[in-house]
Amino acid sequence: MAEISFPLPDLGEGLIEATVLEWLVAEGDQVERNQPMVEVETTKSSLELPSPQAGTVVRTHGEPGDTINVGDPLIVFEVPDDTAGIVGTVPKDEAPKRRVRLSANLDDD
């Protein structure tokens, strides 16, 4: 297994921090990609952040009321080694399908 840390992204144009309002996931939770993860408040608005990936939550950073700087760790996931940090998907190893049949007279070979 590998750990993937997700830092707080810039949630607007040039915002430098956000305040945690409520965690919607807890340590040990298995989360799916895009599942609501945490509610935060910035100087512009409050909003719900979706999980950037599937995995098991190892750690969350910040209690409700705590301020987190953009770029600092927000949440850490544990993911299987095979999918850690992958862009794209691991291809399935299955026999390809065929529709074309060969026909040839190879007698003269």
Next chain:
Amino acid sequence: MPEATMTANTGAVRTGTQELSLNKAINAALADALEENPRALVLGEDVGRLGGVFRITDGLQERFGAERVFDTPLAESGILGMSVGLAMAGYHPIPEVQFDGFTYPAVNQIVTQIARMNFRTRGALPMPITLRMPSFGGIQSPELHSESLEWLFAHVAGLKVVSPSNPHQAYHLLRHAATMPDPVVFMEPKSRYWQKGSVDFDTPGDLTGSVVAREGRHLTLVAWGAMVSRCLQVADMAAEDGVEVEVLDLRWLKPIDAEGLARSVARTRRAVVVHEAPKSAGLGAEVAQLITEHCFGTLKAPVERVTGFDVPFPSGSLENEYLPNADRILFGIQRVLEYRRG
């Protein structure tokens, strides 16, 4: 970088035989290269603390230290420019370009410095650089994360280009490349990273030229990288129809093993070359021409090319339409089989 900071060798390189996935085989090759050559360095985006997006450099920074395995800014021109300077200073850099499509911003460093420095300085400044890049398609990635750049690198004089197709080859070809005095572009078939295979650490076998991946007497399929395994599957299908296909894994794309090509096609008298890059001015044309030069008198049909289309390598959702699939390769074989001189 002061030499005193270099981590001392702590253990021997691997021996025996082990079942490894292709990405772990490359990880093992890097570890052993770092172990064996104190001047070897690994650098690139996320290769250090993270261990690489494909886990290729997993654990190397912990083992060899951040002076020998280090993260760089997101700037490929910087990664390869730095590699030029390190090579001038006597190091053997093993830079990683995170995805083959990210090479384009560094083409200047590759073409105007890495490929030419030895030539320019009449041998005074060789460029022992092993440039690794996850290559080709097959993982449904976003745009520019999948390319097939052998057409570019094989044409640049001064570079060597190699692509392994299985874990055993990946380990030994990388170890071999990392001892060469020349710049080598090492194209890793990223869709095969999870393919497992036996790696015999003690018996590299011949690391030059091509290898016959499957013997057959009716037709030679020429391929490299990820297309080798697809061609092996197609050879199974052809066998069901009574056609015995030989699969030649080219491995070295510069220089190309013309003798190995000729040896195979002189026997089978028919050839189809398969690659992922677009057809026009692709390496398939070079392969076809080499076969023509060496086997013109015995060929039963013109060499057929089954390739990507003449469009930019598409993102994941269109990848299956773009890449040569079993049916397209079988069609290519059929065209060659039914060819009659007019």
